[in-house]
Amino acid sequence: xxxxxxxxxxxxxxxxxxxxxxxxxxxxxxxxxxxxxxxxxxxxxxxxxxxxxxxxxxxxxxxxxxxxxxxxxxxxxxxxxxxxxxxxxxxxxxxxxxxxxxxxxxxxxxxxxxxxxxxxxxxxxxxxxxxxxxxxxxxxxxxxxxxxxxxxxxxxxxxxxxxxxxxxxxxxxxxxxxxxxxxxxxxxxxxxxxxxxxxxxxxxxxxxxxxxxxxxxxxxxxxxxxxxxxxxxxxxxxxxxxxxxxxxxxxxxxx
Numbered sequence: 485x486x487x488x489x490x491x492x493x494x495x496x497x498x499x500x501x502x503x504x505x506x507x508x509x510x511x512x513x514x515x516x517x518x519x520x521x522x523x524x525x526x527x528x529x530x531x532x533x534x535x536x537x538x539x540x541x542x543x544x545x546x547x548x549x550x551x552x553x554x555x556x557x558x559x560x561x562x563x564x565x566x567x568x569x570x571x572x573x574x575x576x577x578x579x580x581x582x583x584x585x586x587x588x589x590x591x592x593x594x595x596x597x598x599x600x601x602x603x604x605x606x607x608x609x610x611x612x613x614x615x616x617x618x619x620x621x622x623x624x625x626x627x628x629x630x631x632x633x634x635x636x637x638x639x640x641x642x643x644x645x646x647x648x649x650x651x652x653x654x655x656x657x658x659x660x661x662x663x664x665x666x667x668x669x670x671x672x673x674x675x676x677x678x679x680x681x682x683x684x685x686x687x688x689x690x691x692x693x694x695x696x697x698x699x700x701x702x703x704x705x706x707x708x709x710x711x712x713x714x715x716x717x718x719x720x721x722x723x724x725x726x727x728x729x730x731x732x733x734x735x736x737x738x739x
Contacts, residue, residue: 491515491522498717499523502530502689506717516719517550520691523717524565525558527689535564538687540706542694544569550693566687570702574665577683581672585658587665594659595621598649608653610645621646629663630699666701673708684712695720 488496495515498508499522510516520539528534539554541547551567568576579587588594595618602609616624624643628635635648654660660668673680690710692698695718698706710716 488522488526491519495519495522498719499526501717502527502532503713503715505714508717508719509721510719516693517553520550520693520719521554521557523691524554524562528558528562532689533564534562535566536686536688537565538573538690538709539565539567540570540573540690540692541567542569542697544572546693547572570692570698570705571662571665574669574705578660578665578668578672581679582660582668585660588654588659588661591622591661592618594650594653595646598646598653608649608656610642610649612642612646615642616646621650625650626663629667630701632700632704663701666705670701670704670708673705680708684709688713689715689717691717691719693719 488499491499492515495518498506499519501523508516508519510519524537524539527537539550541550547567547569551565554562554565554567566573575587579585597606598608598610599613599616599618599621600606600609601611601613621643624640625647628638628643628647635644635651638644638647654664673683687709690706692706697720706716
């Protein structure tokens with residue numbers, strides 16, 4: 485069992501925070517994982533059911549490591565604690581409502597289609613393969629989606645047309661990419677009151693690690709899930725953000 489006395493004063497203060505919002509500015513090597521695990525133990529000790537605790541991390545590797553550490557340090561009673569990436573959380577929220585739709589992890593082939601020339605066999609082609617390569621198109625459209633921009637809101641006319649064609653192709657084939665999971669989760673929370681009530685009542689205490697790498701769409705999702713209780717703790721260091729090219733907004737940590 486993690487012990488408060490093993491933490492320094494600042495770590496103890498964060499670990500003992502139970503109710504209400506909390507921002508913890510901490511970088512790598514600061515003991516933030518020990519603090520987060522200890523906080524889970526303190527929440528359980530305070531009477532919070534383990535299955536109502538959500539810990540979000542940024543990578544699948546970090547998710548696996550934190551989940552294992554929580555169970556190892558706290559014991560079997562902590563097994564129901566949910567540890568997930570934000571995309572993984574959105575996946576579990578969205579796919580049960582998207583009957584007949586498929587999640588596509590490799591989208592390069594679709595970008596090759598929409599960048600290629602329009603023809604009788606390729607109605608989604610834009611003919612911009614010389615102006616924009618597949619990798620740059622994926623980055624530009626991913627950043628636009630993570631910044632909550634629809635195709636018509638994109639300034640670059642080439643990216644705007646490729647983005648629109650890409651969305652049309654996915655819709656025609658009933659396919660979603662990983663960015664769509666976040667957008668759909670937010671859409672359902674906004675437009676489906678029953679869905680929102682169900683999702684918002686699922687967790688009473690939420691923490692987010694590596695918060696400096698969260699983008700606007702991810703922040704909208706976490707914020708909406710925490711709305712009924714506002715028991716949200718975020719941990720990050722705005723000087724350590726590395727995903728600006730994907731739309732990360734480190735300034736959110738001080739909003």
